[in-house]
Amino acid sequence: MALLFNEEQRLLQETAQDYFQNNFSTKTLRQMRENQDALCYVPELWQQMVEMGWTGILATEEEGGLGFGFKGVGAVLEPAGKTLAGSPFLGTVVLGGSAIQLGGNDAQRADWLAKIIGGEVRFALAVDETPRHDPNVCKTTATKNGGGYTLDGEKLFVMDGACADQLIVSATSEAGPTLFIVDAKAAGVTRHRLAMIDTRNAARIVFKNVQVSADAVLGQPGNGNEILEQVLDRGRIALCAEMLGIAQWLFDTTIDYLKQRVQFDVLIGSFQALQHRASRMFVQMQLARSTVLAALACVDENPAFLPYYASAAKAKMSEALELVSSEAVQMHGGIGVTDELDVGLYLKRGRVCVAAFGDISFHRDRVARISGL
Amino acid sequence: MSDKEHLEQFRQEVREWLEANCPPEMRTPTPEGGIVWVGSKIQFDSEPQRLWYERMCDKRWFAPTWPVELGGGGLSKDQARILERELSRMKCRMPMVNLGIWMIGPIILEFGTEEQKRQHIPKMCSGEASWCQGFSEPNAGSDLASLKMRADVDGDDFVLNGLKIWTSYAQKSDWMYCLIRTDNDPAKDKQQGITLVLLDMNNSGISVKPIELLSGKSNFCQVFFDNVRVPIKNVIGEINGGWPITKKLLQYERGAMSKLNESSVKGRDLTSLAQEYLPQVADPMQRAALRDRIAGIIIDEKAALFTMQRVGEEAKAGGDVGTITSIFKYAAGEEGRQKYEVLLALMGHRALGWDLGSEGQEFNQDELMTAKQWLLSWTYCIAGGSSEIQLNVIAKRILGLPS
Numbered sequence: 001m002a003l004l005f006n007e008e009q010r011l012l013q014e015t016a017q018d019y020f021q022n023n024f025s026t027k028t029l030r031q032m033r034e035n036q037d038a039l040c041y042v043p044e045l046w047q048q049m050v051e052m053g054w055t056g057i058l059a060t061e062e063e064g065g066l067g068f069g070f071k072g073v074g075a076v077l078e079p080a081g082k083t084l085a086g087s088p089f090l091g092t093v094v095l096g097g098s099a100i101q102l103g104g105n106d107a108q109r110a111d112w113l114a115k116i117i118g119g120e121v122r123f124a125l126a127v128d129e130t131p132r133h134d135p136n137v138c139k140t141t142a143t144k145n146g147g148g149y150t151l152d153g154e155k156l157f158v159m160d161g162a163c164a165d166q167l168i169v170s171a172t173s174e175a176g177p178t179l180f181i182v183d184a185k186a187a188g189v190t191r192h193r194l195a196m197i198d199t200r201n202a203a204r205i206v207f208k209n210v211q212v213s214a215d216a217v218l219g220q221p222g223n224g225n226e227i228l229e230q231v232l233d234r235g236r237i238a239l240c241a242e243m244l245g246i247a248q249w250l251f252d253t254t255i256d257y258l259k260q261r262v263q264f265d266v267l268i269g270s271f272q273a274l275q276h277r278a279s280r281m282f283v284q285m286q287l288a289r290s291t292v293l294a295a296l297a298c299v300d301e302n303p304a305f306l307p308y309y310a311s312a313a314k315a316k317m318s319e320a321l322e323l324v325s326s327e328a329v330q331m332h333g334g335i336g337v338t339d340e341l342d343v344g345l346y347l348k349r350g351r352v353c354v355a356a357f358g359d360i361s362f363h364r365d366r367v368a369r370i371s372g373l
Numbered sequence: 374m375s376d377k378e379h380l381e382q383f384r385q386e387v388r389e390w391l392e393a394n395c396p397p398e399m400r401t402p403t404p405e406g407g408i409v410w411v412g413s414k415i416q417f418d419s420e421p422q423r424l425w426y427e428r429m430c431d432k433r434w435f436a437p438t439w440p441v442e443l444g445g446g447g448l449s450k451d452q453a454r455i456l457e458r459e460l461s462r463m464k465c466r467m468p469m470v471n472l473g474i475w476m477i478g479p480i481i482l483e484f485g486t487e488e489q490k491r492q493h494i495p496k497m498c499s500g501e502a503s504w505c506q507g508f509s510e511p512n513a514g515s516d517l518a519s520l521k522m523r524a525d526v527d528g529d530d531f532v533l534n535g536l537k538i539w540t541s542y543a544q545k546s547d548w549m550y551c552l553i554r555t556d557n558d559p560a561k562d563k564q565q566g567i568t569l570v571l572l573d574m575n576n577s578g579i580s581v582k583p584i585e586l587l588s589g590k591s592n593f594c595q596v597f598f599d600n601v602r603v604p605i606k607n608v609i610g611e612i613n614g615g616w617p618i619t620k621k622l623l624q625y626e627r628g629a630m631s632k633l634n635e636s637s638v639k640g641r642d643l644t645s646l647a648q649e650y651l652p653q654v655a656d657p658m659q660r661a662a663l664r665d666r667i668a669g670i671i672i673d674e675k676a677a678l679f680t681m682q683r684v685g686e687e688a689k690a691g692g693d694v695g696t697i698t699s700i701f702k703y704a705a706g707e708e709g710r711q712k713y714e715v716l717l718a719l720m721g722h723r724a725l726g727w728d729l730g731s732e733g734q735e736f737n738q739d740e741l742m743t744a745k746q747w748l749l750s751w752t753y754c755i756a757g758g759s760s761e762i763q764l765n766v767i768a769k770r771i772l773g774l775p776s
Binding site: 258267272276279282286287288290291319361364365368 | 647664665667668671672677680682683686687690700703704761764765767769771772774775776
């Protein structure tokens with residue numbers, strides 16, 4: 001298993017880096033927050049991402065995609081994280097795309113993969129029903145009804161849930177946990193936009209007497225958890241790449257500040273009390289980066305170990321991001337707690353990422369279980 | 374044949390030779406105290422250990438890349454890398470510990486006179502001479518340049534008086550590379566009056582006293598100097614020019630330390646101990662709290678391994694890895710501290726037994742080893758540049774923070 005990107009993936013990363021830096025800024029993010037923007041992403045930006053082919057990163061060449069592999073996802077999302085650029089990429093390409101690739105039958109794959117690549121559809125994964133991520137809690141029911149199913153329940157904190165066209169919904173049927181593809185505009189689906197600290201697209205979604213056909217089942221009835229687990233792990237690793245970008249920006253910005261800010265007639269970066277904390281951040285950043293790179297590589301090259309790698313990465317990356325974002329605020333002093341400074345925007349997005357798809361203790365628990373503890 | 378084919382052929386030869394010559398007993402982890410310290414006082418615990426040592430010695434693979442005319446193996450860097458990889462793949466024990474080859478040898482090859490090279494290098498390669506390091510003094514630890522070892526010139530000799538501390542295996546060593554104070558002028562930087570000199574441990578006036586650590590007996594020693602005469606021609610480089618050479622030498626220390634660490638048994642790993650002891654914690658809340666801490670450390674250990682892998686890949690691709698490797702010493706030391714703290718918490722009183730070194734003790738070997746390793750865990754955060762020194766180095770050299 002190789003951790004480093006190959007030439008193609010490196011080029012993709014450079015392109016993404018330039019693209020996000022030139023086309024998205026926190027000024028835009030602030031405007032969306034001010035205007036209570038309904039989408040919380042820039043449609044033109046998403047359209048350009050589609051045109052550059054990034055929606056085809058995961059799909060194989062036979063499926064009409066670019067076949068970059070999962071490191072390609074990392075190559076796009078780390079630079080996106082550095083600028084805080086939001087888009088339906090994670091929900092659609094990573095979560096939706098993986099769900100269809102892993103669980104879809106021939107018809108579903110033919111239906112959806114081309115549309116994902118073409119940017120004609122946006123997906124969201126509707127799983128959580130509790131404030132803390134816990135996919136084992138699934139009170140949403142799918143009751144057999146003639147040839148199809150009736151869905152009832154409520155999903156919380158659905159990432160990209162307010163803008164999605166299609167929802168992948170976990171529900172409990174008589175066969176057991178089952179995944180469904182549900183049209184977000186179907187009768188009985190009510191979406192309540194959630195305004196959260198990160199100014200991203202999120203929703204609470206209520207399903208009341210929602211009728212879906214048997215074709216809507218993704219995979220086999222009863223095997224929803226097996227697919228969901230793999231889809232979630234891919235989502236977690238993709239999120240880790242975004243978190244790496246966020247953390248790297250916070251780290252770089254803070255180190256720069258230590259080299260500029262003068263107090264007591266000297267640069268505050270000359271204080272050993274701050275130097276040691278800066279060095280500890282550096283150590284944690286290096287460890288986290290390696291763990292995220294290993295997880296990205298694992299998806300394509302070592303999928304049998306995916307749960308372990310995904311959880312190790314999400315736990316370690318969350319730890320590093322919590323450390324770096326907290327220190328970034330503290331080391332900036334007074335200005336650090338003002339809205340004017342961008343550090344706060346990165347802090348806020350960072351903490352939503354930490355909570356999404358399982359926080360540190362969730363993933364330590366999983367690593368412990370896999371380790372036989 | 375292309376270079377690649379030559380290397381592949383070399384790999385095959387190495388494999389076959391190791392298969393035929395490394396005794397199976399030497400393909401298991403080195404037990405505590407099972408290392409071979411080279412030199413005139415060499416001792417073997419077993420026949421396989423002696424065979425393995427002698428065969429590697431005869432093969433001239435102690436210093437695989439050094440020139441043949443000085444006793445080295447004459448291998449190319451690529452060949453040496455293959456040899457190293459095959460040794461580790463087959464889990465061969467290190468045949469010996471040799472600070473001559475790992476530390477001072479490369480310095481003598483770079484800065485030494487022809488005479489010094491001919492006198493010392495062949496005996497390093499053959500394992501005839503063992504070396505120890507005389508750097509630290511009671512008041513010169515992290516601040517090494519404060520060292521005070523007094524050196525008076527008398528004819529062609531220096532006469533040394535003073536004390537060295539934390540010298541590993543001084544009692545078993547034939548030679549010492551030693552830092553002495555040759556200029557005391559307070560107007561000059563203290564770094565400018567330091568000289569690196571080689572001295573014979575059989576000189577009269579040298580006495581060695583082992584240091585007992587928190588964990589019990591150790592191979593660290595104090596070395597007392599009472600009018601010890603050392604020829605001035607044993608100086609490496611210039612008189613008062615020892616400091617820049619020392620900084621270079623210390624870069625080899627990290628590698629030597631990690632080789633030494635690899636060769637020492639650390640007991641069972643955290644996961645396997647936790648599998649055994651965690652179910653014994655009766656209260657589910659306490660069990661959950663411990664389990665969370667343990668998983669955190671398991672993940673940290675994995676993160677360090679991934680980082681090592683990343684460095685390997687970057688190095689192979691020709692990238693500069695100095696930035697990343699700067700974290701290893703600190704990260705490994707601190708992870709060790711955390712690991713043994715959590716093991717103490719997990720095992721409770723069973724990790725607090727004292728090893729009497731006799732049969733029929735109440736505590737099993739894992740438990741005694743945990744106590745001992747816990748008491749040793751600070752050593753790795755102090756020796757070879759303390760954690761605080763590592764953080765200073767990262768802050769200044771890597772992050773470029775101001776002085």
